[in-house]
Amino acid sequence: MSGAELVEGPRDYEATLKAARARAESALREAGISFSVEEGKGFVDLVVDVDSIVKAAEALKNAGFTHVVSVTAVDYPKKKSIKVAYHVTSYLDPEIVGGIVGLAVYLPREAPEMPSLSGVWVSAEFMEREVYEFFGVTFKGHPDLRPLLLIPELAEKRPLRKDFVVREESIYEGVPERVRRG
Amino acid sequence: MEEGKVYVGNLDVAAKRARDILLGKLKLEKVVDWANAFSLWPVHLTTSCCSTEFAATFGPRFDGEQFGALPWVGPRQTNLIVIEGTVTRKMACAVRVTWEQMPHPKYAIAMGACALDGGLFYNSYNVVRPWEVIPIDIYIPGCPPRPESVARAIVELQRKIRGRRVASSWIREGWRPDRDYVAPKEDYCAWQKTSPLLERV
Amino acid sequence: MSGEVRVYGGWRDDLGLKVIPTRRLARDVYEVFIGPQHPGSGHMRIIIRVDGDVIVEADPDIGYVHRTMEKLGEIRGWIKPIPLFERMAIHDACNITLPYVRAVEKLMGVEAPLRAKYLRVLLCEINRIAAHLYGFAIFGVFLGHSTMYMWAMGDREVFIQLAEELTGARLTHSYPIPGGVRRDIPQGFPDMARRAVKYMRKRLEEYRKIFLDNPVIRSRLEDVGVIPKRLAAELGIVGPNARGSGIQYDVRIIEPYEVYDELDFEVPVYTEGDALARTYVRVEEIRQSLRIIEQVVEWLEKKPREPIVDESIYKKYPPLHKKILESQGRAKLLPWMATMKVPAGRAIGRGETGRGEIIYYVESDGGMNPYRVRIVTPSARNAIAFKYALPGHRVMDLPAIYGSLDYFPPEADR
Numbered sequence: 001m002s003g004a005e006l007v008e009g010p011r012d013y014e015a016t017l018k019a020a021r022a023r024a025e026s027a028l029r030e031a032g033i034s035f036s037v038e039e040g041k042g043f044v045d046l047v048v049d050v051d052s053i054v055k056a057a058e059a060l061k062n063a064g065f066t067h068v069v070s071v072t073a074v075d076y077p078k079k080k081s082i083k084v085a086y087h088v089t090s091y092l093d094p095e096i097v098g099g100i101v102g103l104a105v106y107l108p109r110e111a112p113e114m115p116s117l118s119g120v121w122v123s124a125e126f127m128e129r130e131v132y133e134f135f136g137v138t139f140k141g142h143p144d145l146r147p148l149l150l151i152p153e154l155a156e157k158r159p160l161r162k163d164f165v166v167r168e169e170s171i172y173e174g175v176p177e178r179v180r181r182g
Numbered sequence: 183m184e185e186g187k188v189y190v191g192n193l194d195v196a197a198k199r200a201r202d203i204l205l206g207k208l209k210l211e212k213v214v215d216w217a218n219a220f221s222l223w224p225v226h227l228t229t230s231c232c233s234t235e236f237a238a239t240f241g242p243r244f245d246g247e248q249f250g251a252l253p254w255v256g257p258r259q260t261n262l263i264v265i266e267g268t269v270t271r272k273m274a275c276a277v278r279v280t281w282e283q284m285p286h287p288k289y290a291i292a293m294g295a296c297a298l299d300g301g302l303f304y305n306s307y308n309v310v311r312p313w314e315v316i317p318i319d320i321y322i323p324g325c326p327p328r329p330e331s332v333a334r335a336i337v338e339l340q341r342k343i344r345g346r347r348v349a350s351s352w353i354r355e356g357w358r359p360d361r362d363y364v365a366p367k368e369d370y371c372a373w374q375k376t377s378p379l380l381e382r383v
Numbered sequence: 384m385s386g387e388v389r390v391y392g393g394w395r396d397d398l399g400l401k402v403i404p405t406r407r408l409a410r411d412v413y414e415v416f417i418g419p420q421h422p423g424s425g426h427m428r429i430i431i432r433v434d435g436d437v438i439v440e441a442d443p444d445i446g447y448v449h450r451t452m453e454k455l456g457e458i459r460g461w462i463k464p465i466p467l468f469e470r471m472a473i474h475d476a477c478n479i480t481l482p483y484v485r486a487v488e489k490l491m492g493v494e495a496p497l498r499a500k501y502l503r504v505l506l507c508e509i510n511r512i513a514a515h516l517y518g519f520a521i522f523g524v525f526l527g528h529s530t531m532y533m534w535a536m537g538d539r540e541v542f543i544q545l546a547e548e549l550t551g552a553r554l555t556h557s558y559p560i561p562g563g564v565r566r567d568i569p570q571g572f573p574d575m576a577r578r579a580v581k582y583m584r585k586r587l588e589e590y591r592k593i594f595l596d597n598p599v600i601r602s603r604l605e606d607v608g609v610i611p612k613r614l615a616a617e618l619g620i621v622g623p624n625a626r627g628s629g630i631q632y633d634v635r636i637i638e639p640y641e642v643y644d645e646l647d648f649e650v651p652v653y654t655e656g657d658a659l660a661r662t663y664v665r666v667e668e669i670r671q672s673l674r675i676i677e678q679v680v681e682w683l684e685k686k687p688r689e690p691i692v693d694e695s696i697y698k699k700y701p702p703l704h705k706k707i708l709e710s711q712g713r714a715k716l717l718p719w720m721a722t723m724k725v726p727a728g729r730a731i732g733r734g735e736t737g738r739g740e741i742i743y744y745v746e747s748d749g750g751m752n753p754y755r756v757r758i759v760t761p762s763a764r765n766a767i768a769f770k771y772a773l774p775g776h777r778v779m780d781l782p783a784i785y786g787s788l789d790y791f792p793p794e795a796d797r
Contacts, residue, residue: 007626007636007649007650008631009633009650010644011639013638016637016638040728040729040731041489041728041731042486042638042731042732066617066619067619069619069740069759070759072744073757074746074755087731087744090616091615091616091630092616092630097631097632097637098632098634098637100742121619122400122767123618123619123764123767126763126767127759134453147446148446149446149449150308150449151272151373152373154271154308159451159454164307166305166306166451166458167305226420226421228426229448230448230450230793231448231470233426234474234554235554237520237521237536238536241520241533241536241537241540242534242536242537242540243536257420268450270448270450272447273426273447276420280420302466302470303450303455305455306454307451307454308450308451309451325555326473326554328553
């Protein structure tokens with residue numbers, strides 16, 4: 001067994017995030033992809049068009065973002081869209097290690113479809129399957145698109161969409177109105 | 183005794199008398215129940231996070247083995263299922279299959295609030311109640327129950343087996359008189375038949 | 384079919400990746416379903432395809448403990464998800480709920496006082512040790528090494544007891560709340576903690592003798608389940624599994640939360656990437672956590688007691704609750720917290736649990752419930768490692784690889 005190496009630190013996360021954001025933005029600009037920025041606390045989302053997402057993903061991969069930490073989908077029924085964000089970061093580049101940058105895209109809520117990025121980031125494979133079963137987003141070109149966690153009948157209901165309602169019991173459930181008022 | 187003579191008893195009578203003594207006065211049945219109560223083998227089937235406390239029960243501090251139960255490997259060699267927490271729709275199939283593989287007499291303990299009636303996950307769309315899947319003998323409340331209460335449940339199960347002669351009457355009758363056989367209302371394994379997993383190769 | 388030369392994949396050197404083919408397999412390759420009922424008690428199924436007894440393809444079939452945490456997190460207000468998310472890994476409770484609490488704190492704009500931060504770190508490290516010991520115990524079962532099971536389970540009880548003294552619960556502590564923690568340390572706790580640290584140091588030496596330097600164990604773990612550094616980075620695996628492959632990554636260092644930047648500790652990294660390296664990382668981490676506990680306990684003992692919740696929350700306490708907080712060090716949850724509203728926004732909270740990095744993406748629309756909580760647990764990210772680490776090994780190596788990845792299904796399935 002070799003002797004243990006050590007992780008150097010502690011590091012300043014704000015500086016890392018700033019560097020990661022600058023790196024990602026310049027990579028997208030170099031590739032000629034237009035994007036808009038959505039700020040978050042502890043990360044930043046770069047929203048691109050569906051048609052250019054594969055090119056954008058390749059640009060980010062080449063810029064040093066090695067893996068996907070989360071494929072986050074959010075359902076917005078009012079805007080009639082589903083946002084899919086690939087939150088990516090790097091393990092190997094010491095300058096941007098751990099800085100989370102999101103590559104996001106807005107899809108129509110009816111029949112959402114987008115190209116799979118698991119060819120660019122291998123680590124997205126299982127997460128894309130998860131988004132597929134919970135939101136019904138179809139990833140074109142995914143090697144093995146089938147439900148990951150749910151049984152097929154449940155997956156067809158797309159449980160994490162907002163129109164799949166789970167009722168929460170209130171503490172006054174079944175208590176008569178007169179008793180409730182005390 | 184006279185030399186050169188052999189006394190042969192009437193075998194039919196002897197056997198009848200032996201049967202009367204052993205079965206009629208319930209001694210053999212007692213032995214069967216006693217033996218069964220102290221050779222409980224919970225199967226290695228963990229359904230959820232109560233498994234951490236279940237593992238602690240059979241660890242050195244609480245030493246569940248002293249009560250006559252030890253988790254064992256395969257369902258064919260075991261006679262007790264401890265449902266450790268929530269049973270999801272996907273897991274319900276595995277619970278049922280494991281239960282059917284076990285030889286009788288067999289018992290089930292439901293551990294934790296989730297196994298009682300869903301617990302924290304009472305309104306979750308992916309959770310089933312274990313008592314709809316297999317017949318349960320003992321319920322343990324708690325989230326998660328402490329190892330002491332798991333040990334207590336094992337002792338209670340032993341008392342039930344010996345007090346109500348569950349094991350011996352099950353062997354004699356071929357079914358369990360004190361409890362109806364629970365047939366699941368739906369086929370929990372149906373999803374496997376339509377699963378694309380099996381169609382791939 | 385006979386006479387055909389089959390190639391099941393290989394290395395693509397340009398990517399540093401092991402390539403697994405997706406074409407139809409020959410008919411004499413058998414499919415073996417392992418689990419969810421198996422000796423290691425892991426609530427997951429691995430579907431492997433074997434040629435003879437060599438694994439050619441592995442497909443982790445997870446979801447047996449999927450309890451819909453993300454959906455339930457959307458309907459239970461802001462406080463009730465804390466005990467809910469805790470159930471994902473109840474033996475690592477503080478580590479797994481702290482990032483959620485921190486994400487909510489970021490949105491609310493509150494910050495825990497310094498003493499509460501130290502208390503959080505204290506419980507996190509106690510939990511980390513207990514989680515690693517639990518992992519060792521299950522690893523012992525996998526390898527048929529029941530002494531390791533008994534020893535690790537027994538020593539884990541020491542730290543469970545410590546956590547129980549601190550919080551009142553064996554496993555489900557629900558300790559951090561937005562803006563603070565629920566309890567201060569009880570009387571006599573520092574000495575108890577020091578005794579536990581001293582005891583565990585002694586035991587680690589004995590672990591080395593009976594487990595890590597045991598020739599049988601070493602031959603089963605060395606050069607088994609190797610994940611090279613490049614592959615580990617591509618797969619995005621986390622925690623001790625990544626650090627066993629030479630990835631220099633630990634959230635406590637990358638994004639120092641609470642008071643980790645003020646404490647003196649090291650994060651060990653091994654470069655071999657095999658099952659043994661992953662095990663060594665865990666042992667070293669226990670040693671470092673013991674160091675942290677010593678420092679934190681000393682700090683807590685020296686500094687005078689102060690309120691353990693944020694100023695803005697403390698102001699809203701009624702006099703009786705203030706009295707309880709000051710005299711007994713217990714922070715009560717107030718009724719308004721059940722229906723509190725959190726300003727709209729998006730935040731990512733993350734932390735290092737015993738098994739690696741956990742990420743909560745919390746989105747608020749200004750209402751009483753989170754609009755969306757996305758949870759990415761360490762085991763969920765490690766699940767893909769099964770697909771890449773198993774092929775090429777014999778079936779009898781599967782328990783060693785499975786155990787060394789320290790995979791906990793309730794956490795992975797959420």
